[in-house]
Amino acid sequence: MRIAFAGTPEFAVPTLQALRGSRHQLVGVLTQPDRPRGRGRHPSASPVKAAVAGAVPVAQPASLRSSVDTAQLAAWRPDILVVVAYGLILPRPVLEIPRLGCVNVHASLLPRWRGAAPVERALLAGDETTGVTIMRMEEGLDTGPILLQRPVAIAPHDTGATLRAKLADEGAALLLEALQGLADGSLHPHAQPLEGVTYARKLEKREAPIDWTRPAVEIDRQVRGLQPWPVAETTLSDPGTGVPERLLVHAARVVPGGRATAAGRAGCILEMDGRHEPGYIRVQCGDGCLDLLTVQRPGGQRLPAALFIRGTRVLATSTVFGEVT
Numbered sequence: 001m002r003i004a005f006a007g008t009p010e011f012a013v014p015t016l017q018a019l020r021g022s023r024h025q026l027v028g029v030l031t032q033p034d035r036p037r038g039r040g041r042h043p044s045a046s047p048v049k050a051a052v053a054g055a056v057p058v059a060q061p062a063s064l065r066s067s068v069d070t071a072q073l074a075a076w077r078p079d080i081l082v083v084v085a086y087g088l089i090l091p092r093p094v095l096e097i098p099r100l101g102c103v104n105v106h107a108s109l110l111p112r113w114r115g116a117a118p119v120e121r122a123l124l125a126g127d128e129t130t131g132v133t134i135m136r137m138e139e140g141l142d143t144g145p146i147l148l149q150r151p152v153a154i155a156p157h158d159t160g161a162t163l164r165a166k167l168a169d170e171g172a173a174l175l176l177e178a179l180q181g182l183a184d185g186s187l188h189p190h191a192q193p194l195e196g197v198t199y200a201r202k203l204e205k206r207e208a209p210i211d212w213t214r215p216a217v218e219i220d221r222q223v224r225g226l227q228p229w230p231v232a233e234t235t236l237s238d239p240g241t242g243v244p245e246r247l248l249v250h251a252a253r254v255v256p257g258g259r260a261t262a263a264g265r266a267g268c269i270l271e272m273d274g275r276h277e278p279g280y281i282r283v284q285c286g287d288g289c290l291d292l293l294t295v296q297r298p299g300g301q302r303l304p305a306a307l308f309i310r311g312t313r314v315l316a317t318s319t320v321f322g323e324v325t
């Protein structure tokens with residue numbers, strides 16, 4: 001079949017590469033326009049554009065609202081458009097261009113976690129299982145009929161980054177199965193259930209600050225779910241100046257059996273290990289305790305807790321994160 005592809009971030013690359021290595025003909029790629037990235041804010045190609053490196057025709061419309069925007073897609077005459085985290089809404093005229101319609105690789109077991117951030121929302125909610133769905137696209141938000149699904153277990157230490165990578169690989173393999181089924185007529189879509197619908201709203205920076213009055217298990221999910229962006233964070237005050245500074249938390253672990261005591265104060269540092277790598281900073285939570293394992297000052301390097309402890313004078317047992325002195 002003649003396949004066109006629409007995708008932008010790293011999550012879409014495994015499916016793109018799978019299509020390039022398949023028996024199908026990849027006729028063109030849609031991806032978002034080059035965006036300023038990095039400290040220099042220089043225009044950079046999306047991971048999808050970089051992955052094809054000129055080997056496949058690429059179009060980068062800023063929108064898909066007019067026939068001018070979609071002319072290149074129509075000129076490719078695709079049988080199917082495969083969409084993976086493209087980032088633009090496909091209006092009905094676009095959905096009708098491919099002869100056999102459009103299919104989407106979505107990183108959840110629909111109808112749970114429709115929307116922009118299904119991987120992160122599954123982690124933040126404490127789901128034990130998620131998965132990938134191949135669906136036919138329609139105008140609604142991830143409401144199209146399901147072609148195939150595959151569950152994926154969420155490991156206790158999965159982060160947004162590690163879980164996304166697993167789902168990207170599973171989605172690529174499942175997409176090829178779906179294309180085979182569509183080609184030979186053995187695969188038939190079925191409507192999504194009406195029950196169990198949840199929405200995965202886009203992540204926001206305001207979700208990063210840690211509320212230490214919450215249970216340790218919930219804060220651990222926050223740390224893992226907000227990787228690699230926006231990254232969970234807290235504040236600590238310099239005892240000399242009283243000025244608070246931000247501290248990014250990249251990795252943590254729940255302390256087994258470390259339930260809150262009557263004397264415990266949420267956010268208080270109970271214990272530190274700066275002698276052994278990677279070390280830890282043990283913090284009292286609303287229920288339980290959390291060990292901070294990898295931290296970072298904004299603009300600095302990520303450091304294991306042991307190195308951070310040895311290199312700072314602002315930490316001590318009884319220091320309270322999130323408190324301004």
